[in-house]
Amino acid sequence: MTQQRSPRRSARALVLVLALVLALVAAACGGGSSDSDGGGGSPTTASGGSGDGYQDINPDDCDIDPESVTIEGDTIKLGTSIPQSGLYSAFKEILLGEQAYIEYVNAEKGGFDVGGKKYKVELIAKDDAYEASRTVTNVQSLITSDDVFGLFDVVGTKNNLAIRDNVNDACVPGLFAATGSPAWGNKNYPWIIGTFLVPYPLEMKALVDYLETNQPAATIAVLRANDDFGKAYSESLAELVEGTDLKIVKEEVYDPEVADTKAQVTSLAATKADVFVVGATLLACPDALKNAQASGWTRKVTYMSGTCTSKTLMAIAGDAGADVYSVAPLMDPNNPEYAEQPNMKLYKQKVAQYEPEADATNGIVAYGWSVGALLEQTLAEAKSGDRLGVMEAARNLTDVKGLALQLPGISWSVGADDWFLGEQFSMVQYSLADQYFSTVGPLVKLDGETAELTPPALIDG
DSSP: OEEEEOOOOOOHHHHHHHHHHHHHHHHHHHHOOOSOOOOOOOOEEEETOSSOEEEOOOOOOOOSSSSSSEOTEEEEEEEEOOOSSSSSGGHHHHHHHHHHHHHHHHHSSSSSSHHHHHHHHEEEEOOOOTTTHHHHHHHHHHHTTTTOOOEEEOBBBHHHHHHHHHHHHTTTOEEEEEEOOGGGOTOOOOTTTEESSHHHHHHHHHHHHHHHOOOOOOOEEEEEEESHHHHHHHHHHHHHTTSSSSSEEEEEEEEETTOOOOOHHHHTTTTSSSSSEOOOOTTTHHHHHHHHHTOOOOSEEEEEEEGOSHHHHHHGGGGGTTTTTESSOOOOOOGGGGTOOOOHHHHHHHHHHHHSSSSOOOOOHHHHHHHHHHHHHHHOOOOSBHHHHHHHHHHHHHHHHHTTOOOOTOBBOTTTTBSSOOEEEEEEETTTTTTEEEEEEEEEOOHHHHHHHHHHHHHHO
16 A cells, blocks of 8 residues: 655745754753654644534645655555563453454455545554564554554553654554553543543542442451552542541552562551452463462452453452452443344354454453444544544544444544543443352443543653
């Protein structure tokens, strides 16, 4: 595929040159995005917009005019960086789900619709082993050497934070970063949008609401990763318990490069807290659950990050995972309640057909399939087949419902006043006997509340 670059208008060219000169001067003086207005075009609300009105993106600060980079030929080339080796290699199952959906649409629907024309999607995936420095190298290569039209579902909070300046300066669509970090609400960075994963502060809001109803005077012990991912849990929780009778009695951090939590969990267990919050991901989650069980710690509630609700991880936890609470935006493929849902039947059939090595009962695969469906809807809503048109389509998704394995009864929207997609979801609890997660209580609908409930530094940092 050739990404066509048409000549720029002279006025815009002058603006871009001046912007580049200013950027170089700032860099020479040691300036960085954390001390400035950030990279990429500045977002504005269209005239007459109100509430979650239409979200325009101003392309004037882009290194390359995003309206000049268009889809040519019959293929859209997208790139992703994802762990396929190392400690976080389980995330490669996301790629299998994505590939299954892309292969299904390419083969059976004639491709992905953009402006009334069908295009095949080609996804180029590079392994970063969850190392942010490798993500940077991969993304630079995808943009400059592989000439991708955009990025799709790059995995990890630290990984996406590491690339966001370059992505925004180049004005390359960064579609659906695979992280629930509240950082994707920073309006200085309009070219990266988060996925439908529940924003981590909303996970803590759902937990606090549950505890206030069921354990209103509970003591809480927190384990978190020693990074921005972990801080989103602990700092949000600390603010949310203010003014309640809930009390955080201790917090411990673990090294996410090692995922060994024994010492930290032993320390937390000594508090005999009523509630154990696991702000961890992948192998650290079952490790923490098993260490808590081994310590003899009796808790009333154990809450685990929504990033860990997969069959693979719960199998590792074994009986230490009994009755664990979490959140989910998607149906659990193991839950027989959803077995006859048409979208679930389609998912299992097509994953078996197009990616037979994938385990369709794995929630990580289900996530990949579902974000593939979100890509299809976004491309179909683009007003033009250029980078700006596609990114604006993503920034204006409205009332998304019935999408792939999305939980029945919820919808997702974003707009000028709300940059967070996954604000409707359910609390879930794991049944050891049944080996699947079931919904707990009514659906949680917190549209427009993520920014309000999040400590500002977690968004603006």
